[in-house]
Amino acid sequence: MPGKEQRLATxxxxxxxxxxPVTGAIMTPVYFTSTYVQDGPGKHKGFxxxxxxxxxxxxxxxxxxxxxxxxxxxxxxxxxxxxxTVIEALDSGDHVVSCxxxxxxxxxxxxxxxxRFGLAFxxxxxSDLSAxxxxxxxxxxxxxxxxxSNPMLKIxxxxxxxxxxxxxxxxxxxxNTFASPALQRPLELGADVVVHSTTxxxxxxxxxxxxCVVTNDQAWFDKLKFLQNSVGAVPGPMDCFLLLRxxxxxxxxxxxxxxxxxxxxxxxxGHPEVARVHYPxxxxxxGHEIAKRQMRGFGGMISFELKGDLERAKRMISMTKVFxxxxxxxxxxxxxxxxxxxxxxxxxxxxxxxxxxxxxxxxLSVGIEDVEDLIDDLxxxxxxxxxxxxx
Ligand SMILES: *Cc1c(COP(=O)(O)O)cnc(C)c1O
Numbered sequence: 001m002p003g004k005e006q007r008l009a010t011x012x013x014x015x016x017x018x019x020x021p022v023t024g025a026i027m028t029p030v031y032f033t034s035t036y037v038q039d040g041p042g043k044h045k046g047f048x049x050x051x052x053x054x055x056x057x058x059x060x061x062x063x064x065x066x067x068x069x070x071x072x073x074x075x076x077x078x079x080x081x082x083x084x085t086v087i088e089a090l091d092s093g094d095h096v097v098s099c100x101x102x103x104x105x106x107x108x109x110x111x112x113x114x115x116r117f118g119l120a121f122x123x124x125x126x127s128d129l130s131a132x133x134x135x136x137x138x139x140x141x142x143x144x145x146x147x148x149s150n151p152m153l154k155i156x157x158x159x160x161x162x163x164x165x166x167x168x169x170x171x172x173x174x175x176n177t178f179a180s181p182a183l184q185r186p187l188e189l190g191a192d193v194v195v196h197s198t199t200x201x202x203x204x205x206x207x208x209x210x211x212c213v214v215t216n217d218q219a220w221f222d223k224l225k226f227l228q229n230s231v232g233a234v235p236g237p238m239d240c241f242l243l244l245r246x247x248x249x250x251x252x253x254x255x256x257x258x259x260x261x262x263x264x265x266x267x268x269x270g271h272p273e274v275a276r277v278h279y280p281x282x283x284x285x286x287g288h289e290i291a292k293r294q295m296r297g298f299g300g301m302i303s304f305e306l307k308g309d310l311e312r313a314k315r316m317i318s319m320t321k322v323f324x325x326x327x328x329x330x331x332x333x334x335x336x337x338x339x340x341x342x343x344x345x346x347x348x349x350x351x352x353x354x355x356x357x358x359x360x361x362x363x364l365s366v367g368i369e370d371v372e373d374l375i376d377d378l379x380x381x382x383x384x385x386x387x388x389x390x391x
Contacts, residue, residue, distance in 0.1 A: 155287025
């Protein structure tokens with residue numbers, strides 16, 4: 001039934017899902033099956049083997065595609081599997097230009113795995129379009145960008161980047177994990193491919209590892225679908241179910257993540273023990289104007305510089321009671337981490353400092369708890385870490 005295009009909160013609840021035709025069960029069944037009975041050789045209902053095609057996964061793929069405003073969605077067993085599958089669509093000899101402050105696992109798979117297969121990678125500050133342009137070569141096939149970036153929350157102008165790339169015959173892939181499709185839809189801004197670690201905001205409850213790729217482009221879809229089946233990094237049915245449960249509340253959760261993060265960011269900005277706050281929602285953030293244009297909200301991720309040395313930062317993050325000290329992000333619960341010793345610990349200190357990753361840098365994934373409790377918790381930890389320092 002061709003109708004009016006539905007809005008995000010409606011798509012989140014309904015897209016790709018319909019009551020089970022056999023029983024009327026309103027929720028998509030979790031089909032624990034590896035194969036399907038055929039009426040005759042090659043005569044089946046569109047399902048032959050579960051690596052190739054699976055009903056719970058299909059529902060999730062359609063749901064995620066709708067959320068990103070794309071025609072095609074493909075799900076994978078992790079964000080890294082989704083990212084790797086996009087790179088597997090390239091050929092030996094191809095060159096990729098990537099933003100330099102990207103997810104550590106992505107940097108690792110680019111440089112330690114795919115470089116061995118004859119692909120080349122350059123890393124630049126993608127928020128600086130002239131730096132991106134200077135890095136393009138005749139062999140560049142793909143631009144890879146994360147915005148907001150990790151952990152500095154830098155903003156790249158996706159539309160400007162896509163215009164630049166497409167004028168040179170280069171495709172663009174955006175890792176949209178930090179924003180989620182509730183806040184940013186890169187395909188509408190010109191991107192060719194979007195990837196997610198669905199482990200984060202899309203799942204939203206820190207209980208599942210997953211990834212997805214969404215595109216509008218038939219040629220990309222054909223290649224990626226072929227690779228999904230050939231390489232086989234597919235999610236299991238229970239993981240697909242958990243993700244479908246998560247995406248239903250994505251728009252609702254993101255509203256609260258954004259609201260809480262803005263309140264926390266403003267509080268930290270006025271805190272005497274905090275030297276700097278990186279949050280795209282703050283007017284002084286260098287990417288604020290672009291973020292206002294290309295995002296519906298500024299997200300739940302904040303990083304800030306605590307005054308004092310590395311030891312004080314490590315002490316502070318061990319003293320929070322509502323914020324849990326952990327890697328990852330995007331769940332309903334608030335997390336705190338220290339990028340210099342945790343996610344970005346493998347980068348030499350000199351290199352780290354160059355990109356603003358100072359010793360006192362602390363990253364927050366602001367959850368959906370009561371924001372007053374979050375602020376009280378940060379304040380008590382900041383104050384107690386100071387008291388120990390002055391002993
Ligand atoms: C977590 C993350 C990944 C990797 O995803 P997994 O699900 O852990 O494999 C990739 N990109 C970003 C931005 C992430 O935060």
